Amino acid sequence: MALGWVRLFLLAGLNVLLKTTQSLNVSKKCAMDTNTFLVEMNRDKPQEFAVLMYDAFGKQGSNVEGGNANRPGLLQQCRSAHSPSFSGQYCQVFLKQGTIQYFVGICVPDSCEEKEVQTLVIYDAFKIGHTSLILPLPSILTNESTQEMFMTHCLSDTVTPDASDVTCILVCLTMLALPLLATLLSATMRWQQNQALMPNTESISLDAGFDQYGTLKTNGSTGGEVNGGITEGTNSTRNGSWYFPKNCIYQCLQAFSLQTTSKGIFTTSSSLPTTGYSSLNGIRILSLLWIMCGHSAQFPVINNLDNYKDWKKTVERSPLYVFSLSGPVFLAVDTFLLLGGLLSARSLLGSIQGAGDKLSPGLLMVFLFRRFKRVQPLHIFVMCLTIGFISLVHGGPYWFPFIDNLMDCKRYWWGNLLLMSNLLPVHEICVPWTWYLSLDFQCYATTPLLIYLYRLNRSIFAAVAGGLLLMTTLAGSLVTGLLQLPVFQPSTLTSENYVLYYYVKPHTRYGPFLIGIVTGIYLTTRKGQLLKHKWQALLGWFCCLLILAALIGLAYVLRGIPVHPSVPHALYQGLHRPLWALTITWIILACEDGYGGFINRFLSFSVWVPLARISFACYLIHPVFILVYIALQETPIHYTDITFMYLFLGHVALTVGTSVVLTVLIERPYVLLKWKWEDEPVQQ
Numbered sequence: 253m254a255l256g257w258v259r260l261f262l263l264a265g266l267n268v269l270l271k272t273t274q275s276l277n278v279s280k281k282c283a284m285d286t287n288t289f290l291v292e293m294n295r296d297k298p299q300e301f302a303v304l305m306y307d308a309f310g311k312q313g314s315n316v317e318g319g320n321a322n323r324p325g326l327l328q329q330c331r332s333a334h335s336p337s338f339s340g341q342y343c344q345v346f347l348k349q350g351t352i353q354y355f356v357g358i359c360v361p362d363s364c365e366e367k368e369v370q371t372l373v374i375y376d377a378f379k380i381g382h383t384s385l386i387l388p389l390p391s392i393l394t395n396e397s398t399q400e401m402f403m404t405h406c407l408s409d410t411v412t413p414d415a416s417d418v419t420c421i422l423v424c425l426t427m428l429a430l431p432l433l434a435t436l437l438s439a440t441m442r443w444q445q446n447q448a449l450m451p452n453t454e455s456i457s458l459d460a461g462f463d464q465y466g467t468l469k470t471n472g473s474t475g476g477e478v479n480g481g482i483t484e485g486t487n488s489t490r491n492g493s494w495y496f497p498k499n500c501i502y503q504c505l506q507a508f509s510l511q512t513t514s515k516g517i518f519t520t521s522s523s524l525p526t527t528g529y530s531s532l533n534g535i536r537i538l539s540l541l542w543i544m545c546g547h548s549a550q551f552p553v554i555n556n557l558d559n560y561k562d563w564k565k566t567v568e569r570s571p572l573y574v575f576s577l578s579g580p581v582f583l584a585v586d587t588f589l590l591l592g593g594l595l596s597a598r599s600l601l602g603s604i605q606g607a608g609d610k611l612s613p614g615l616l617m618v619f620l621f622r623r624f625k626r627v628q629p630l631h632i633f634v635m636c637l638t639i640g641f642i643s644l645v646h647g648g649p650y651w652f653p654f655i656d657n658l659m660d661c662k663r664y665w666w667g668n669l670l671l672m673s674n675l676l677p678v679h680e681i682c683v684p685w686t687w688y689l690s691l692d693f694q695c696y697a698t699t700p701l702l703i704y705l706y707r708l709n710r711s712i713f714a715a716v717a718g719g720l721l722l723m724t725t726l727a728g729s730l731v732t733g734l735l736q737l738p739v740f741q742p743s744t745l746t747s748e749n750y751v752l753y754y755y756v757k758p759h760t761r762y763g764p765f766l767i768g769i770v771t772g773i774y775l776t777t778r779k780g781q782l783l784k785h786k787w788q789a790l791l792g793w794f795c796c797l798l799i800l801a802a803l804i805g806l807a808y809v810l811r812g813i814p815v816h817p818s819v820p821h822a823l824y825q826g827l828h829r830p831l832w833a834l835t836i837t838w839i840i841l842a843c844e845d846g847y848g849g850f851i852n853r854f855l856s857f858s859v860w861v862p863l864a865r866i867s868f869a870c871y872l873i874h875p876v877f878i879l880v881y882i883a884l885q886e887t888p889i890h891y892t893d894i895t896f897m898y899l900f901l902g903h904v905a906l907t908v909g910t911s912v913v914l915t916v917l918i919e920r921p922y923v924l925l926k927w928k929w930e931d932e933p934v935q936q
Contacts, residue, residue, distance in 0.1 A: 278368045285338040285361035286372065292335075293380050304333035305340050309385050310357040316393045319560040320888065324649035325357025327886050331409055338362055343369050343406040344649060349389050350396030356386050357649055360406075370404040405652055416662050417643035420636035427633050431917045434508035441505070507925040513916045517865055520858035529775075531843040533864040534855030535836065536591060539584035540867050544874050544907065546581030547685075548900040551878050556650045558888035566891075568811055571804060576896070579740025579807040583832050585688060586764040590833045592692050593768020594775070594840075596623075596699040601776045604703070611707065616700045623696055627671070627689055627868075629922040630914060634872045635661065635668055635683050641880070651883045657684065674756040678748070685875045687756045694758045695765035702769050720766055721830065728760040729826030738813045739806075739824050754825070764833035771837050781845045789847035796838045803828050803835075869911035869919055877906045 292302035308330035310323025325342070333340035341362035346355045358378065360369055372378065378385040391397040413421070506512050549567075553560045567573035574580045600619055604611050642658045661682035667673035671694070674687040681687055705713040731737065737750045754760050783789050806824055814821050843852040863870075881903075882889075889895070 278371055279363070279365075282361060282364035282368045282372075285335075285363045286377065288335065288337065289361060290378070290380065299335070301333040301335040301340070304329055305359040306380075306385070308333070308340065308342070308357070308359040310355075312387065312389065313558070315559055315562075316352075316389060318558075318562040320558040321352050321354035321389065322556070322558070322649075322888065323354070323356045324556075324887060325359065327357065327407065327648055330357075330359035333359065335361075341406060341409075342649075343404060344652070345369075345373050345386060345401060346403040346405070347386075347388075348400045348402060349398070350394040352389065352394050354389075355649075358386065366404055366406045369406060370401070373401055373404060407647060407649075407651065409646060413640075413643045417640060421640040421644075423636045424633060424640060427629070427918055431508045431510060431513065431921055434505050434921075435510040438505045438509040438511060504925065508921040510916060512924060513920040517912065517916060517920075518862045520861045529840075529844070531840055531848065531852055531855035532591060532594075533860035534857060535587060535839070536867055537860045537863045538855075539587040540870055541904070542575060542581055542584040543871070544904060545575045545900050546578070546584075547875055547878055548903050549576035549896055550578060551875070552882055552889045552891075552899075555882050556885055556888050557891055559891050563891040568808065571808060574804055577740075577807065577811075579811065580804045582740070583803070583829070586761075586829045586832050587836050588688070589692065589695065589761065589764040590768040590771070590836050592696065593699070593765040593770075594772035595768075596696050597703065597769045597772025598776050600699055600703050601773070604707075611700070611704055619700060620697060623693060624671070625922050625925075627693065628669075630869060630872060630919045631668065631686060631689055633914070633918050634876070635665070635686070638683050638876060641876070645880075645884075648884050648886050650885060654879065654883055657682070674758070678751040678756060681756075686872070688871075691756060691758055691761060692765075695762060698762075698765075699769055702766075703773070706773055717766060717770060721763055724759060724762040724766070725826045725830060727826075728754065728763075728829070729822040731760060732825035733817045733819070733822035736814050736817055737821070737825065739810045739821055739828070761829065763830035767830060767833040767837060771840065775841075775844065782841055783845040783847050786847070789842060789845075792838055792842060793847075796835045796842075799831055799835050803832055863908070866908065866911040866915045869914040870907050873910055873914060874903060874907040877903050877910075 289302055289305055292298045293306055298306075308326040310325035312323060313320050324344075327342045330340040330342040338361040340359045341364065343358050343360055343366070344355045345358055346353070358369075358373075360372070360378075364372070373386065376384055376386075386399075388397060388399045549563075553563055557563060567577050603615055603619060607615050639658060639661050642654045647654060660680050664673070664676055664680050664682050667676050667680075667690070668682050668686055671690045673681045674690040674694075678684070678687075702713065702717065705716055731754050732739070735749045735753060737754055740750075783792070806828070810821055810824055839848070839851065839855075842848050843855060846852075848855070881899075
């Protein structure tokens with residue numbers, strides 16, 4: 253009898269709820285389905301769909317003090333709940349309680365729209381008896397018992413790509429299809445040519461059979477058979493062979509075919525000059541692995557680590573975690589900038605020498621065009637791949653950052669296309685990690701000016717280079733001091749101004765690239781060794797290691813955000829990146845002059861060479877694997893050293909395997925594709 257009265261009381265309360273929700277612009281269908289779920293949960297033996305929906309609600313766990321405040325619930329279990337009139341729909345309610353922000357996953361009828369769910373949450377409609385299904389955190393943990401809701405987000409289980417999504421998918425498919433089609437055509441042509449020339453002539457190799465303009469070459473051909481029987485301007489067949497009207501067709505086939513692009517990808521012979529630079533491959537790959545390690549550790553911290561406060565205390569307590577602490581780990585980016593400046597100076601000086609020692613406007617245009625052609629195809633492919641993937645994949649509770657990035661891509665894709673995304677507000681960058689490509693190209697564009705000044709007057713060059721280095725150092729210091737920035741971006745305490753005004757901007761990051769240009773000029777034009785005595789090398793190594801230790805150690809000392817303008821923070825911020833670049837420069841020079849010892853042998857290890865060939869693809873694609881892994885998780889990740897070691901190794905394995913494919917199919921074809929006018933400035 254008592255239970256009957258309880259049920260009557262609940263039903264009466266739920267009827268009141270139904271009337272209330274209808275008066276609050278909640279549809280009758282949504283209110284009735286919500287009512288059905290709650291009534292069912294008050295029965296002695298509720299139906300399975302109600303149990304599944306209730307069980308899918310996010311519930312508070314332990315270690316809130318360590319950062320486990322989010323309650324994601326169970327997305328797939330919610331979607332598997334089906335009543336006779338509705339199915340489960342997974343939504344997230346974003347709440348603030350005191351200083352803690354968190355979200356709770358809830359399971360509601362799919363007849364309710366996002367705004368209706370928000371209304372039901374505001375009026376605390378999801379209750380079983382007097383117990384709310386969205387309980388606040390205990391006030392003992394937050395010093396605040398009242399919840400404030402600031403957003404509700406429902407995850408759809410259907411995918412509806414729009415026109416821009418379809419365009420991106422088509423771009424990716426086209427870029428993948430071109431090399432595969434070229435491979436098929438090249439193989440067919442080679443087979444037909446072999447059939448036509450046998451048995452009197454040797455088989456023609458596609459790789460060796462074309463000159464740089466795409467003209468097919470044979471040994472001993474004369475008259476009408478010059479260029480292997482290819483007559484420019486004709487479109488006919490002879491002895492079963494194919495003939496095309498333009499020689500550029502052959503060049504394109506050669507550049508895009510897998511027979512060409514896969515050649516030498518795994519060889520250990522370096523493409524760098526035999527006269528030196530053997531340490532650069534090792535420096536490049538170790539820096540890349542350092543960045544990948546930092547991303548593997550920090551991306552989960554930002555999104556879905558259930559003990560991020562414990563992680564923060566752990567990595568900031570010991571320099572043993574230098575491979576994952578935000579500040580030091582991204583000094584590897586400055587290493588890339590240094591190498592970029594060095595190689596850009598070497599490349600331009602080599603082009604000038606090949607052009608009869610003339611620095612012409614045409615040569616400069618080719619210099620910049622080649623860089624654009626080197627970077628953009630794979631960059632655009634990864635951007636389109638990311639957009640297409642986000643639009644097609646069913647995300648989990650941690651998918652919402654991807655949705656924001658997708659919206660940024662649809663509005664600001666042109667920033668990536670023009671290589672100026674780092675000049676946009678950081679929260680608007682499409683595929684955020686590609687900011688580096690824009691910065692690198694902007695720095696790369698300054699190389700011709702500095703080379704021109706070097707050739708014009710070395711004193712003027714020294715004054716301009718010194719002035720630029722001083723200006724970029726002062727810019728970093730002043731921005732840090734005036735805006736009270738930390739010396740690095742804390743992963744668990746986002747300082748938007750740090751990224752917005754300092755981290756991605758050319759005027760604060762130019763120092764290492766400038767040092768690289770100077771280093772490249774010196775290494776290319778020097779007449780003898782810099783180091784002539786062993787004591788010089790010992791002194792240099794001592795200073796180098798001392799500076800490295802100081803830079804990393806001070807990052808731990810100055811890791812906090814200053815409460816007022818701080819001179820130590822400002823000085824460190826302005827100086828530490830150029831100083832880091834100088835230490836790497838010393839390592840390169842010592843290795844070049846024969847004073848590298850076991851460090852040179854390690855950096856020159858042959859295994860680094862094939863990895864260096866795919867390093868650009870590795871940089872672009874590895875964050876995709878990390879973020880997709882995070883976004884597809886339905887439950888938080890718990891940090892332990894062993895867990896993150898396995899995550900890092902797994903990301904590396906996937907990245908290396910995929911990068912080989914992307915390098916062969918996307919990157920190398922456009923690098924190998926040479927237009928005739930590209931070589932004209934060199935021949936002036």
